[in-house]
Amino acid sequence: MLAELQNPQNPLPGECACPRTETWAWRRRGFSENQEAFLTCVFGLLRMSTEDNQLCLNISSSLPSSLSAKKKPLSAQQRWARKKQRAEKRRNSSTPTEEKSGSFKQRRLQPLDTAEEPGEKIEAPPVPPPIPSEHSQAPPPELTGKKKKKETREKDGVKESGRSSIKTSSLFKHNPDIPEIHRPAVSQVKEKIFTSDSFSDLDLHPHLVVTLNKVLNVSTLTSVQKQTIPVLLSGRDAVVRSQTGSGKTLSYAVPLVQSLQSVRPKITRSDGPLAVIIVPTRELALQTFQTLQRLLKPFTWIVPGVLMGGEKRKAEKARLRKGINILISTPGRLVDHIKNTLSIAFSAARWLILDEADRTLDMGFEKDLTIILNSLNSAGPSRQNVLLSATLTQGVTHLADVCLNDPASIHVSGPASSDLTTVPALISDPSPANQSESFAVPEALKQFVVVVPSKIRLVCLAAFILDKCQFSQNNKLIVFVSSCESVEFLHSLFTSVLSGPSANHKSSFGFMRLHGNMKQEERSDVFQQFSVSQSGVLLCTDVAARGLDLPQVTWIVQYTPPSATAEYVHRVGRTARIGGKGSSLLFLTPAETAFITELANHNISLSEMKLLDVLSCLMMDDAYKGRGKYHSKMSSRALEQEIRERATVLQTHFENFVHMDVQSVQNAKKALQSFLRAYTTYPAHLKHIFHIRSLHLGHTAKSFGLRDAPQGLNSATGSVGPRAKHHKKDQNKNQTKSPEKNQKKTAEMGRICPSQREVSLFRSEFSSGLDEGGSKKKRRNRKKAFGESGEEEELSAD
Numbered sequence: 155m156l157a158e159l160q161n162p163q164n165p166l167p168g169e170c171a172c173p174r175t176e177t178w179a180w181r182r183r184g185f186s187e188n189q190e191a192f193l194t195c196v197f198g199l200l201r202m203s204t205e206d207n208q209l210c211l212n213i214s215s216s217l218p219s220s221l222s223a224k225k226k227p228l229s230a231q232q233r234w235a236r237k238k239q240r241a242e243k244r245r246n247s248s249t250p251t252e253e254k255s256g257s258f259k260q261r262r263l264q265p266l267d268t269a270e271e272p273g274e275k276i277e278a279p280p281v282p283p284p285i286p287s288e289h290s291q292a293p294p295p296e297l298t299g300k301k302k303k304k305e306t307r308e309k310d311g312v313k314e315s316g317r318s319s320i321k322t323s324s325l326f327k328h329n330p331d332i333p334e335i336h337r338p339a340v341s342q343v344k345e346k347i348f349t350s351d352s353f354s355d356l357d358l359h360p361h362l363v364v365t366l367n368k369v370l371n372v373s374t375l376t377s378v379q380k381q382t383i384p385v386l387l388s389g390r391d392a393v394v395r396s397q398t399g400s401g402k403t404l405s406y407a408v409p410l411v412q413s414l415q416s417v418r419p420k421i422t423r424s425d426g427p428l429a430v431i432i433v434p435t436r437e438l439a440l441q442t443f444q445t446l447q448r449l450l451k452p453f454t455w456i457v458p459g460v461l462m463g464g465e466k467r468k469a470e471k472a473r474l475r476k477g478i479n480i481l482i483s484t485p486g487r488l489v490d491h492i493k494n495t496l497s498i499a500f501s502a503a504r505w506l507i508l509d510e511a512d513r514t515l516d517m518g519f520e521k522d523l524t525i526i527l528n529s530l531n532s533a534g535p536s537r538q539n540v541l542l543s544a545t546l547t548q549g550v551t552h553l554a555d556v557c558l559n560d561p562a563s564i565h566v567s568g569p570a571s572s573d574l575t576t577v578p579a580l581i582s583d584p585s586p587a588n589q590s591e592s593f594a595v596p597e598a599l600k601q602f603v604v605v606v607p608s609k610i611r612l613v614c615l616a617a618f619i620l621d622k623c624q625f626s627q628n629n630k631l632i633v634f635v636s637s638c639e640s641v642e643f644l645h646s647l648f649t650s651v652l653s654g655p656s657a658n659h660k661s662s663f664g665f666m667r668l669h670g671n672m673k674q675e676e677r678s679d680v681f682q683q684f685s686v687s688q689s690g691v692l693l694c695t696d697v698a699a700r701g702l703d704l705p706q707v708t709w710i711v712q713y714t715p716p717s718a719t720a721e722y723v724h725r726v727g728r729t730a731r732i733g734g735k736g737s738s739l740l741f742l743t744p745a746e747t748a749f750i751t752e753l754a755n756h757n758i759s760l761s762e763m764k765l766l767d768v769l770s771c772l773m774m775d776d777a778y779k780g781r782g783k784y785h786s787k788m789s790s791r792a793l794e795q796e797i798r799e800r801a802t803v804l805q806t807h808f809e810n811f812v813h814m815d816v817q818s819v820q821n822a823k824k825a826l827q828s829f830l831r832a833y834t835t836y837p838a839h840l841k842h843i844f845h846i847r848s849l850h851l852g853h854t855a856k857s858f859g860l861r862d863a864p865q866g867l868n869s870a871t872g873s874v875g876p877r878a879k880h881h882k883k884d885q886n887k888n889q890t891k892s893p894e895k896n897q898k899k900t901a902e903m904g905r906i907c908p909s910q911r912e913v914s915l916f917r918s919e920f921s922s923g924l925d926e927g928g929s930k931k932k933r934r935n936r937k938k939a940f941g942e943s944g945e946e947e948e949l950s951a952d
């Protein structure tokens with residue numbers, strides 16, 4: 155009977171929610187009515203204690219001696235024979251395809267996922283199972299030969315200590331296999347950053363050169379500056395592409411200032427805007443404004459000004475009335491003023507600059523841009539137009555053709571097709587348009603990927619942060635996640651659980667957060683604080699992905715994968731700027747590893763970081779000590795086990811925090827829900843990699859510190875839920891199908907996908923936190939559609 159109880163194949167009847175199902179389940183196991191009544195009672199009690207967060211489930215101690223005495227203890231050989239028999243039976247019953255695709259049970263040996271389930275351990279002679287399975291703790295002496303187990307564990311270097319049991323269900327059980335990652339052969343697009351020329355070689359006002367040298371501390375021209383400044387000084391339009399952190403801002407700001415300072419009679423405030431610079435986010439607007447302010451030091455008669463969502467409109471109107479000559483703005487707020495501020499006039503505008511042009515020209519901003527262009531066209535003299543980005547593609551510049559006049563095309567890396575030798579198999583469409591989407595990333599950037607099953611994601615991120623910020627020093631990290639709620643959730647969780655000094659490590663470190671649901675004042679504060687800080691972690695949405703020049707960032711972590719390769723490039727571009735060093739780490743689940751190929755198609759190559767290596771840093775702090783005692787002479791197997799236990803201890807800390815009160819459970823659920831919603835908005839061509847059906851709700855919930863999958867998320871997220879149980883099957887099907895079939899399937903799945911409109915709103919609200927114009931009504935509707943969680947950059951017109 156007890157052997158039956160231990161059979162992992164069948165759910166324990168006590169786990170059934172319905173008493174009728176429970177009775178049936180006992181009967182199916184061949185228990186008598188008396189036994190059944192007793193066991194139902196025992197499991198009822200256990201379930202109650204589980205609900206009270208007391209997960210110490212010790213079956214044996216709950217059983218009366220008369221019951222356990224009926225069963226003779228099995229010898230080690232007998233147990234081994236049984237296990238072998240069971241394993242063989244399972245092997246025979248599973249079809250070859252099932253074998254190949256793998257089920258949730260680990261059939262293949264994985265460094266991290268072995269040794270979890272006693273019944274599954276068939277690869278070795280009768281070595282006792284190392285550590286408890288889900289919810290259960292030390293098995294009873296008469297069942298498992300505890301003494302013998304203890305001896306072996308001690309031999310392995312794991313000594314039983316008197317520590318209390320771990321309450322958390324196993325993190326390392328029932329995970330999908332981690333596939334082997336084959337690093338596709340890719341030639342990275344290389345760009346030389348610096349040239350041997352200096353600003354003094356250019357025909358610039360001497361005061362401007364001095365300002366560049368003394369105020370901005372720059373003297374040597376970068377490649378993009380060397381190519382762009384003369385073109386813009388000659389009065390031509392330009393489309394400029396060069397890698398992140400290569401100095402694109404000065405490549406347009408220097409010729410702009412040079413040109414405006416030479417206007418005679420001298421420019422006055424009353425001339426209004428002579429240049430309009432459009433950027434996608436408020437922080438970038440601020441940063442650009444500050445750069446121009448410094449550059450304009452010797453030319454005090456030229457007034458720069460910034461307009462952006464979140465600021466007081468009234469104050470902005472007053473500043474516009476007073477007169478701004480170089481106007482830096484986010485699109486939504488500028489449209490707002492065009493519609494509502496009488497004093498805004500573009501009759502003198504001679505420059506239009508679209509920074510991060512692929513973003514400002516894309517779907518979300520198209521309408522705003524049309525209004526801005528119409529307003530500029532109807533008023534001004536002939537105008538010079540400049541488009542810049544690290545990821546300008548032909549598709550995007552095609553959109554811009556309407557506003558450009560015979561532009562010079564400046565691609566610092568040259569046409570991608572000329573200097574690349576990409577593996578042919580990786581490129582499905584070798585047309586020039588496709589090849590031009592090979593993006594350059596900084597040469598000194600080290601890019602890594604870690605493949606982590608959903609359940610382990612949270613501890614893996616935490617371990618990585620501890621490694622970089624607590625166990626080593628002077629690291630500054632930016633962690634990208636997909637929604638404001640997730641940022642809030644991780645911020646409060648990590649601040650409480652991770653950031654204080656620990657027993658072994660006295661140093662503490664701080665977490666900051668940045669997303670579109672924060673008040674503007676707070677956002678600006680965080681931006682400034684993180685800019686000047688030497689270390690720490692910034693948790694953020696894509697609101698910080700573009701253009702921000704935050705000094706000395708050492709690591710970029712993409713905890714949720716980006717929505718496109720271009721966004722990947724911009725996120726990692728927050729480090730390794732202007733020739734500096736930096737590293738990045740992308741988190742993928744086993745089902746998402748095809749994204750590595752997607753990146754390789756754009757000539758981006760990643761090295762694998764092993765999950766166990768990330769988690770192993772937990773050995774540095776005994777605050778996470780497992781049930782055993784670690785000493786340096788442990789076998790590698792015991793060490794792995796200790797790492798797993800420590801990861802479980804950390805997960806327990808998180809779960810305890812999350813389940814501390816109703817509000818924090820609520821916060822975790824909200825974060826999970828927004829994560830799932832964001833997951834539904836990956837573009838169609840990436841749906842075969844990131845599909846909501848591939849997510850296992852229970853496992854994903856665990857990565858939000860939730861012990862159970864919350865109910866009632868289906869309506870919000872499409873098919874997550876029961877269907878998701880078959881996610882592996884779906885995933886495999888998806889992967890074997892041709893891309894066309896996948897596309898068709900994605901179309902067919904319209905009923906579970908959000909509408910196009912929802913997708914575009916969602917992307918603008920959750921993924922980027924970029925500006926959105928529009929009326930209050932529109933905003934209300936949006937909030938209705940997405941709850942109160944939207945990332946709203948712009949307020950509506952008054």
Ligand SMILES: Nc1ncnc2c1ncn2[C@@H]1O[C@H](COP(=O)(O)OP(=O)(O)OP(=O)(O)O)[C@@H](O)[C@H]1O
Pocket residue numbers: 371372373374375376379396397398399400401402403404543544700701702703727731732
């Ligand atoms: N010629 C130069 N010499 C040294 N440093 C420079 C030079 N030009 C710019 N920089 C510095 O390089 C950093 C990155 O510049 P900038 O923000 O303009 O890059 P970017 O190409 O616009 O990046 P992104 O694509 O991420 O927006 C800034 O700190 C800037 O001050």
